[in-house]
Amino acid sequence: MLDSNFSWLSTLGLLALLALAAGVGRWWLRGRGGSAIPALTPQAEETVNWHAQETETVLLRVNSSEGGLKQPEVERRLAEHGPNKLPEAKPRSPLMRFLAQFHNVLIYVLIVAGVVTALLQHWLDAGVIFGVVLINAIIGFVQEGKAEDALKAIRGMLSPHARVWRDGRLVTVEATELVPGDLVALQSGDKVPADLRLLRAKGIDIEEAALTGESVPVAKGTDPLNADTALADRRCMAYSGTLVTHGQGTGIVVATGAGTEIGRISAMVADVQQLTTPLLRQMAQFGRWLTLAILVIAAASFAFGLLVRDYSAADMFLASVGLAVAAIPEGLPAIMTITLAIGVQRMAGRNAIIRRLPAVETLGTVGVICSDKTGTLTRNEMTVGTVATQERRLSLSGTGYDPHGVFMAEDESIDAQDDPLLIEALRGVTLCNDASLEQREGGWRVHGGPMEGALMVAAVKGGLDTELITKELPRTDLIPFESSHKFMATLHHSHASESFIFVKGAPEAVLERCASERTRDGDRPLDLDAWQQRMEVMAEAGQRVLAVAVKPGEPHRGDLDFKDVEHGLTLLGLFGLMDPPREEAIAAVRVCQQAGIRVKMITGDHATTAKAIARQIGLCSTETALTGRELDAMEDVELQRRVSEVDVYARVTPEHKLRLVQRLQEAGIVVAMTGDGVNDAPALKRADVGVAMGINGTEAAKEASEMVLADDNFASIANAVEEGRTVYDNLRKAILFILPTNGGEALVVLGAILFGFQQFPLTPVQILWVNMITAVTLALALAFEPPEPGVMSRPPRDSRQPVLSPTFLWRIGYVSLILMVGTFSLFLLDHWLNGSIEQARTVAVNTLVMFEIFYLFNSRYMEAPVLNLRGLFGNRYVLLAVVLLILFQIAFTYWGPLQMLFGTAALGAGHWLLIVLVASSVLFIVEHEKRRVLQRRALESG
Numbered sequence: 001m002l003d004s005n006f007s008w009l010s011t012l013g014l015l016a017l018l019a020l021a022a023g024v025g026r027w028w029l030r031g032r033g034g035s036a037i038p039a040l041t042p043q044a045e046e047t048v049n050w051h052a053q054e055t056e057t058v059l060l061r062v063n064s065s066e067g068g069l070k071q072p073e074v075e076r077r078l079a080e081h082g083p084n085k086l087p088e089a090k091p092r093s094p095l096m097r098f099l100a101q102f103h104n105v106l107i108y109v110l111i112v113a114g115v116v117t118a119l120l121q122h123w124l125d126a127g128v129i130f131g132v133v134l135i136n137a138i139i140g141f142v143q144e145g146k147a148e149d150a151l152k153a154i155r156g157m158l159s160p161h162a163r164v165w166r167d168g169r170l171v172t173v174e175a176t177e178l179v180p181g182d183l184v185a186l187q188s189g190d191k192v193p194a195d196l197r198l199l200r201a202k203g204i205d206i207e208e209a210a211l212t213g214e215s216v217p218v219a220k221g222t223d224p225l226n227a228d229t230a231l232a233d234r235r236c237m238a239y240s241g242t243l244v245t246h247g248q249g250t251g252i253v254v255a256t257g258a259g260t261e262i263g264r265i266s267a268m269v270a271d272v273q274q275l276t277t278p279l280l281r282q283m284a285q286f287g288r289w290l291t292l293a294i295l296v297i298a299a300a301s302f303a304f305g306l307l308v309r310d311y312s313a314a315d316m317f318l319a320s321v322g323l324a325v326a327a328i329p330e331g332l333p334a335i336m337t338i339t340l341a342i343g344v345q346r347m348a349g350r351n352a353i354i355r356r357l358p359a360v361e362t363l364g365t366v367g368v369i370c371s372d373k374t375g376t377l378t379r380n381e382m383t384v385g386t387v388a389t390q391e392r393r394l395s396l397s398g399t400g401y402d403p404h405g406v407f408m409a410e411d412e413s414i415d416a417q418d419d420p421l422l423i424e425a426l427r428g429v430t431l432c433n434d435a436s437l438e439q440r441e442g443g444w445r446v447h448g449g450p451m452e453g454a455l456m457v458a459a460v461k462g463g464l465d466t467e468l469i470t471k472e473l474p475r476t477d478l479i480p481f482e483s484s485h486k487f488m489a490t491l492h493h494s495h496a497s498e499s500f501i502f503v504k505g506a507p508e509a510v511l512e513r514c515a516s517e518r519t520r521d522g523d524r525p526l527d528l529d530a531w532q533q534r535m536e537v538m539a540e541a542g543q544r545v546l547a548v549a550v551k552p553g554e555p556h557r558g559d560l561d562f563k564d565v566e567h568g569l570t571l572l573g574l575f576g577l578m579d580p581p582r583e584e585a586i587a588a589v590r591v592c593q594q595a596g597i598r599v600k601m602i603t604g605d606h607a608t609t610a611k612a613i614a615r616q617i618g619l620c621s622t623e624t625a626l627t628g629r630e631l632d633a634m635e636d637v638e639l640q641r642r643v644s645e646v647d648v649y650a651r652v653t654p655e656h657k658l659r660l661v662q663r664l665q666e667a668g669i670v671v672a673m674t675g676d677g678v679n680d681a682p683a684l685k686r687a688d689v690g691v692a693m694g695i696n697g698t699e700a701a702k703e704a705s706e707m708v709l710a711d712d713n714f715a716s717i718a719n720a721v722e723e724g725r726t727v728y729d730n731l732r733k734a735i736l737f738i739l740p741t742n743g744g745e746a747l748v749v750l751g752a753i754l755f756g757f758q759q760f761p762l763t764p765v766q767i768l769w770v771n772m773i774t775a776v777t778l779a780l781a782l783a784f785e786p787p788e789p790g791v792m793s794r795p796p797r798d799s800r801q802p803v804l805s806p807t808f809l810w811r812i813g814y815v816s817l818i819l820m821v822g823t824f825s826l827f828l829l830d831h832w833l834n835g836s837i838e839q840a841r842t843v844a845v846n847t848l849v850m851f852e853i854f855y856l857f858n859s860r861y862m863e864a865p866v867l868n869l870r871g872l873f874g875n876r877y878v879l880l881a882v883v884l885l886i887l888f889q890i891a892f893t894y895w896g897p898l899q900m901l902f903g904t905a906a907l908g909a910g911h912w913l914l915i916v917l918v919a920s921s922v923l924f925i926v927e928h929e930k931r932r933v934l935q936r937r938a939l940e941s942g
């Protein structure tokens with residue numbers, strides 16, 4: 001007769017394992033989604049039709065002014081209105097979170113099964129079932145809390161900022177610090193941080209899909225509208241959560257947080273995404289097939305037992321259930337999900353914030369990284385190093401934003417005030433500038449872009465009072481900088497009704513608009529060649545060059561148009577800005593090259609500058625640079641041919657980036673592409689891994705990308721690739737480790753049926769024990785596996801390569817067989833020698849577990865040998881898991897209550913010696929096989 005335990009527990013064991021798997025798999029999913037949808041409480045504020053008010057009335061009503069609010073007033077309002085964020089869902093109480101762990105159909109079934117077992121007075125079995133349910137709930141509770149915290153921290157890393165006028169100056173603050181009455185500056189790429197009534201709008205278009213569902217951007221203005229105008233037509237309003245796709249503007253905050261339109265309609269659904277990737281989906285599908293196959297095998301063995309071995313139908317049914325319990329890898333999906341979540345956390349710790357999870361895997365297949373130059377490969381800490389006027393070339397000392405430094409002509413310091421041409425050029429870049437300098441306790445801080453900040457610093461070094469200059473010649477209008485036209489222009493009017501237009505930008509863009517140049521003796525026709533030569537000298541030194549020019553404006557015109565700056569400008573000078581490469585980027589480029597990843601620089605900068613920096617950084621081919629103009633003249637076929645060999649692309653626009661990504665992808669290469677501007681969005685979306693800049697990137701770029709760099713640093717991309725490769729490796733290791741365990745167990749049960757054993761080597765509760773205990777110790781330790789030593793010295797993985805390769809299946813197959821033969825042999829030997837089924841089963845369970853411990857070390861490296869210090873001791877989680885598991889097994893074998901629960905018996909030292917001896921065989925056999933595979937591969941590759 002079959003063991004009596006087998007009857008009830010076969011069924012219950014199956015249920016328990018299914019429930020456990022479903023429970024574990026859900027912890028992480030819940031962790032992600034738990035607080036994703038904030039419950040919004042509408043703010044009890046009177047509804048004002050801000051869109052129907054004149055701008056002056058709005059300013060009066062919110063008690064603000066054109067210079068913005070003063071700091072004490074901001075603090076008072078912040079205390080009154082609260083931070084500008086949507087209220088988060090109230091966290092569930094710990095008790096509710098714990099109880100929620102039981103909210104699962106399979107757990108219900110298990111509980112019912114436990115109750116029925118108890119009613120039948122099978123107290124021990126009922127105890128085991130309730131124990132499993134409780135342990136599942138406790139682990140779920142702890143893991144869910146940790147996952148929620150980790151993901152909240154990652155979300156927090158992406159908190160948006162706003163540029164706002166405070167105490168008369170433009171500063172950058174966290175969007176949460178905005179209060180009603182704040183004056184906010186908007187520019188293309190910004191996400192509108194609160195509900196704003198626009199006071200100024202310069203060609204501003206806003207995409208309001210988040211609010212209205214309409215994805216075509218709406219042109220905005222400032223004129224008041226009828227009170228009953230529908231939300232989507234309120235052109236003088238900019239609503240929180242919408243995206244500025246073009247132009248600039250200023251708006252006054254009229255509502256924050258829950259009082260905003262988006263807050264009112266409670267539509268702010270945070271990025272809720274499934275914690276899954278293509279590999280996980282592939283494995284889920286594989287799991288379904290496997291389950292089906294197991295059911296077929298179970299049915300076949302049922303028929304076999306019934307017809308060939310003369311088991312009763314009831315006994316055989318239960319034996320088949322036991323087989324299914326053993327063979328289905330219940331823990332695998334959960335372990336894979338956990339591995340993925342740990343990988344995402346690890347990437348965030350290395351400044352790469354994953355926005356879309358499949359990118360984790362794609363990163364491991366990346367063959368080309370197309371990177372911006374400024375700020376990603378270089379430090380973006382700009383300093384003006386050279387200024388060239390018509391008369392002479394001057395260098396400038398000092399570093400960073402500290403405005404102390406001197407101008408020098410041929411190594412002699414000069415007084416800038418004695419050089420009227422220099423002073424005029426400095427005045428030009430001060431006026432045509434959106435940045436400001438602020439002295440703080442710790443040093444100087446720039447508000448605005450680093451390049452404009454550096455120009456301000458140069459002006460201060462030249463002795464200019466920048467604040468006074470901007471007051472004397474206030475700005476009336478501007479054409480904002482866009483990388484498509486590569487210049488910025490501003491219109492100014494003096495109090496004596498004089499008017500000037502200043503233009504600064506890329507030399508080509510400015511020079512073609514100039515007719516003359518400024519000299520000490522007045523203006524004279526432009527000597528284009530001389531200026532181009534000056535520019536080349538600066539660019540060859542790796543400096544980014546900027547030209548500045550001026551033109552008188554029409555005193556009575558208050559607006560500025562592209563037509564006004566088409567020609568007739570007078571060139572004042574050139575500025576050469578130094579922006580040294582990041583040391584970490586140089587090292588990371590080298591790492592990428594070793595890893596078979598080609599790095600390409602795609603920059604808006606001049607070709608000469610770009611090549612000089614590319615050389616300093618160590619890109620492969622730096623002699624040729626293709627410019628945007630050359631790309632335009634090239635057919636797709638020609639570009640496809642050149643794209644693989646050329647690494648430097650200069651003066652490109654975002655449209656070129658899109659073309660480059662497409663051509664590379666057509667060549668079968670997986671591409672990662674960086675971007676920061678609103679126009680980069682199409683290229684970022686198209687790239688296999690779009691990478692946005694976290695500090696200098698626009699919100700539009702972030703939303704279009706898969707990954708955001710918290711530090712804008714190229715090195716973080718290389719780190720993310722390393723982590724991506726590691727996560728993929730770890731996912732495969734989990735498969736490679738777990739499947740043979742199930743395979744071994746199943747073969748033991750199958751063997752027992754085939755040989756017609758009356759007493760099985762493993763009971764279902766024991767199988768349940770092994771599966772649960774090894775999943776929470778050994779398999780979990782693999783999820784923490786650090787990168788393998790050679791992870792960045794092998795070529796990228798081919799994305800078409802199947803996960804379950806023939807070598808993989810071969811390993812799974814023969815390891816299952818080793819586990820089965822070893823377990824079976826020791827069970828039979830002990831049963832034959834001692835006759836006690838309890839003791840023989842205890843030997844079998846411990847042999848199986850010990851096999852797994854040894855095989856875990858094999859699984860740490862897929863191909864590399866592990867019989868070395870690093871292989872055996874390199875992951876402390878593995879060691880911890882082994883110690884824990886041994887303690888569990890000691891309790892399982894010697895502790896009375898567990899002996900009763902699982903039907904085990906104490907073992908002697910001789911038993912253990914034999915078990916360790918037999919089980920260690922797997923370690924050596926697998927290592928031997930790995931060596932053979934490597935040798936064969938070495939022979940094949942010559």
Ligand code: ATP
Binds near residue numbers: 373449488546
């Ligand atoms: P990368 O793509 O590597 O970040 P980039 O930042 O130099 O390159 P763009 O921002 O498109 O690319 O700038 C292109 C050129 O336009 C610069 O080389 C510079 O000459 C000019 N430029 C950049 N910013 C401004 C600005 N605020 N005002 C005027 N001209 C600018």
